Amino acid sequence: MSAPDTVINRPHPLLLDALTEAGFDATGARFTLMRSGTDSLPFAATTRDGDELVIKVRRAGSRSRYPTAVWASARMREAGIPAARVLWHSREACVEVRCPGQAIEAEPPQPQDLDAAVRAGEVLRRLHTIEVSSFGQLDGQGVGQHSTIQGWFLALPDRRAPSLGGLHLPGLLNRARFVLEAGADRLPVTAPKLLHGDWVGRHLFTDGHHITGVVDLESARGGDPLAELAGWSLREPAPMTEALLAGYFDGPLPAESLLPLVLFRLRIAVSLLHVHVAFDDQDMVRLRAAQIQADLDDLDHGHLTAVPRITPNEHSAGHRRP
Template identity: 30%
Template sequence: MDSIEVVIAHQERATLRVGDVFLKVDADQKRTDAEVAAMALAPLPTPEILWRRPPVLALAALPGVALGVLGEPSPASPAAWAAAGAAARTLHDTSLPPWPGRTVDDWASELDREYTWLITNAVLPTALVTRNRRVAEAALRPWTPAFIHGDFQLTHVFTDGDALTGVLDWSEAAPGDPMFDLATLTLGHEERLTDVLRGYGPGADPDMIRAWWSLRSLVVIRWLSENGFDPSAPGCEIDVLKAQL
């Protein structure tokens, strides 16, 4: 060990890597409580908890490498992406965690608020935002809740060759729409959707996945901009919205 790596840092939480140990510092201990509980229930490989001393949670590094990074081509094989889809299916088929998740009304309220902010502040062309809102609204329908990861992005899914080795960052896990996980995984990587669906098996709805691409991108732009991230970077959220046209 010759350095400390800042993996991510913003107003709510920070993650540091020290050798093979990840130190997660979270201002809201309820999120950490949820993460620890979700990892105990999840039927997937998760990081080993080394110790917890609030506000810090220490986790062992997972073997393998992440599927990729948003905005960059993924080096992972089609079989690795299919393995990620199969892992999502395994999670979605297990029993629900015993705490509530976000409802359709919660998502609708957030979409209304962020749509208004985007239009009022002329962050993006009105036609682009309005068109994506129409696409996004398809996701706001009754769904059968499943145990979802809640932040199943490709940087949280680790593989070694074609095999899944583990999934990170369970603080958003809760009952929810399983298509949200598949949309989060494939956001900005539409070319990998077929591989993911092959691993996931029957029951996936590509139209709902695309609706969640729009919804997730619209509601996160303000947060990303205020926390030091760039949603306009190539291949990221704003490009996802443009691709939906």
């Protein structure tokens, strides 16, 4: 489970200024620090008039991607997706309406969580009907960084990575890079669709019957929908991935989608590993390394699976599936 939120007794002036700029009375507002993200510090805010909001403050040294969230929120809401509504933003902060319901992040997942994951798959399929003009991270006008799927796919992190407690990460990552470069031409030729970019349970809210909120839109990008499915599968327990796929597809995963799905999974695991190295999160580095190793071995032997053999669970860094 995530750590409890922290009540802020003396709010930073930036929080009060953001509320005021968004048109709210900041007098007597209550603030609670929420689970932190990579680029932002999010705070739940309740105004004296009872408005329920989220204020995000940019971390020092991170990029300001709030214009991307504004653009993505508008496109999603036009398509009937309950995306968080952005009320105001600047380079340093962003004010959103707080979504109702609870995040999908029970550990281990309960039947209601699996039902919510099925609903999340249905919402995700709707999201992926929205076309965009290009691939990669989107800017505030919805324009991506790459004109081709290969350019996006092969925009790999730097080769350098340290060895870690018996793991020879440079060798593993060089092997992964070779496979990804060889596999880039095996990706389907498809128009880019709007991707959330960080589609995981904690960014989805449910009231127990429907998905009531989709949050953290700063990572929105253009790409192949299979990449979104792959990203979820690396970070959620296996039953949650099975449930998401059941909601996303009318039947089984199409056979022609299996290889691209595994290639996207490998690509995303490589990127995540570099992030974990940067934050010195050794448990997560080991999990990603194990996932990369498993997918490389499966690609070598032609034994591909829609759900990774190694997934996170509540007991340890990773769980190996038979």
